[in-house]
Amino acid sequence: MRYYSASFIFAVGVGLLILGLTLMITFQLHYGSEPFKVEITFGIIGISIPIIIHGINVMLGYRKYSMIVTILGFVLSLLAVGAFIMLYPENWYYPNVTYVAVVYALGLIMLFSSSFAEAVVRIIESSARTIKKIVIHERGSEIAKKAEEELPPLEAKFAFPTKAEEPEIALKDITMPPDLKPGKALEKPRIGKMVKVKDEVGSYAEKLIRVREGELKVKKTDSDILEVTKALKSIEERMGKEDKKKIFGG
């Protein structure tokens, strides 16, 4: 529903902007145009721009902080347009023009800032989706545990970002065709090539549970190990024989 209303607001804004531009051409506006033609044309254009941005903001969705900014920006823009209609042409001179222009610009800045902030948050969230869990596993701290509680389940973030709830199917129609007669060999409960292997599947399952719970870590890259090895080697080379004996014995 939100998307329909957002699209509608956006379309109304675009429609008004087109109307305003059409009027501008039709009236052939210039310095000496009749005041009501200027007021109608620029009034419509002035309103259309905040409406378009408002439509975009509704589509992106409001967060608590951006809602106030958006509404305030929208109201400021409308006030500025209203002030222009009231002041033009008799009182349309300095400093009134500056005041109206500043209020209108401020309104637009607030509206654009809201859209920009929303877009940035979305980009950060979408990239964080893939790394959030990883960071938590690596830290394993109290903060991480808290964050883990607040995060959606792992499966929801990895590989299936748009996983919707799947229907439970009770397949009544998978009854075997009535004229299907199994042969003699199918009377056995189990058929197939059997292979028996001694295996520690149970311990693997336990390990999998521990890993899922974040208790186990993976080894660092070979390059990390190589770096540490090099550092140790250089320390060893710099050490005197006596020092070595003290530390390593022998």
Next chain:
Amino acid sequence: MAKGLDVGTMNIVCAEMEGENVVFVQQRNAFLELDYSDLTKMMLDNANVQYVIKGDKIYVLGDDAMKFATVFRKSTRRPMKTGILSPEEKEAVPIIKLIVEKVLGEPNYENEIVCLSSPANPIDSDIETTYHRKTMEALVKKLGYNPFTIDEGLAIIYSELADNSFTGIGISFGAGMTNVTAAYFAAPIVSFSIARGGDWIDENAAKATGTPKEQVCAIKESNFELKYEVELGSVEGALAIYYDYLITYVVENLKRKLTEVTPPQVDFPIVLAGGTSKPRGFKRIFEEKISQVGLPVDVSQIRVAKDPLFSVARGCLIAAKTKEE
């Protein structure tokens, strides 16, 4: 108790614990249609062959279908195609139900947990796997089990990469599809499939050399070695070309998908499994392709699964055991 079930295009494999052992029960996911006659029925009964009669037809199931196909010089039919239930095969559901029933056996207790393997959605085809997955779950549920599914690639990681905390890349080169999963601490970061596998190699090699598909498949499964020096015009040569094509295609897509995410800077071993990865020389060519294409992760090692055919079923069994009470 719990069970793992690998529902593959070519094979259906069940894995379950029996004391300290894991028992794998394997059956070909195929059937052969024969015309009904009393003589044929008697012959099949005497040979202890698995079959069902429907109207004036006899359907020989599983491994027996493959054997009889050679004897009768007929082609087997398959309930699954490109990793999912075949939409072209109207007998697919009842036949696969029979095979699954006989491979899984009866549950040891009501609602015994079964983990089924399922293909991920392919990136190079409009195939959607949800219908297949839900149908298979429903079939297994109807047998008295409590089923859930995991991606084939992830099953390989569960089966083969416990030593690396289930971090790495599992690739299942199956008959119908190639499934790829990259996981970090058992959580998939990339999971996709490619709608090409062993069948695709067979079909193209058969077309290229004018050899029946069954014969190409037999050559591939006998003692085929993957190498670059092959006789021109031979089936082996065509197989080598299409194997090379498939491996390159998989590696390039893996690189592309890994680039889309931000993989963590840890070692990523790669495990290859599935029937299509069985020929000698497969690993060597895969290694060459990886070094040519280059992946955006540190590949610590590339190895073929301990038992490429049973790896997915084993991984499913491990996953199922984690859900046991």
